[in-house]
Amino acid sequence: xxxSARIQVQDIDGIKVVRFTDNQLFDERTVREVAEQIAxxxxxxxxxxxxILDFSEVSMLSSSALSKFIxxxxxxxxxxxxxxxxxxxxxxxxxxxxxxxxxxxTIDRDLRSATEALR
Numbered sequence: 584x585x586x587s588a589r590i591q592v593q594d595i596d597g598i599k600v601v602r603f604t605d606n607q608l609f610d611e612r613t614v615r616e617v618a619e620q621i622a623x624x625x626x627x628x629x630x631x632x633x634x635i636l637d638f639s640e641v642s643m644l645s646s647s648a649l650s651k652f653i654x655x656x657x658x659x660x661x662x663x664x665x666x667x668x669x670x671x672x673x674x675x676x677x678x679x680x681x682x683x684x685x686x687x688x689t690i691d692r693d694l695r696s697a698t699e700a701l702r
Contacts, residue, residue, distance in 0.1 A: 587604075587616075588604060588620070589603065589604055589605055589613060589616050589617045589620055590602065590603055590604060590617060590620045590621060590624070591604060592624045595698055596698075596702060597633060598633045598634070598635060598698060598701050598702075599624060599625065599632070599633065599634045599635070600634075600635045600637060600694065600698070601621055601624065601634065601635065601636050601637065602637040602639065602640065603617065603636075603637070603638065603640055603641050604640065605617070605640070605641070606640060606641065606642050606643075607641070607642060607643045607644070608641055608643070608644040608645065608648040609643055609644060609645045609648070610645075611647060614645060614647045614648045614651055617648070617651070618651040618654070618655070621636075621655060622655075622658075625658070626662075629662060630662065631662045631663050631664035631665075632658070632659045632662045632664035632665075632666070633664055633665055633701045634655070634659055634664065634665070634666045634667075635666075635667050635668075635669060635694065635697045635698065635701065636652070636655075636666070636667075636668050636669070637669055637670050637694055637697075638668065638669065638670050638671045638672070638675055639669075639670035639694075641672075641675065642672060642674065642675075643674070643675075644675065644678065646682075649678075649682060649684060652668075652684075652688070653684070653687065656687060656688065665689075665701055666688065666689070667688075667689045667690070667691050667697040667700060667701060668688050668689070668690045668691070668697075669690070669691040669692065669693055669694050669696070669697040670692075670693060670694060671690060676690070
């Protein structure tokens with residue numbers, strides 16, 4: 584059975600912008616497929632990864648999704664790249680604050696400011 588595209592990837596001046604197509608990153612299958620699709624979209628040649636995760640369509644995510652984002656952050660760090668999150672709803676912002684992940688991730692208000700920061 585083929586998996587559906589759970590993300591849309593756009594390349595803006597060498598910056599990968601990942602937009603989620605699911606409203607909820609909650610059930611295990613969705614989270615796994617999202618993580619796999621992001622991993623496949625990233626360069627594997629060791630060059631610095633510049634990545635933005637755009638949460639504009641996401642209203643809810645699970646702790647499992649948070650752990651996958653931590654793994655993505657580690658992969659980006661291993662290439663001396665940069666990862667930024669943007670377009671988080673107030674609820675998602677609270678989730679990141681409550682879990683202290685706002686200290687690990689750089690969170691921008693919108694896509695434009697995240698893109699400018701990585702240029």
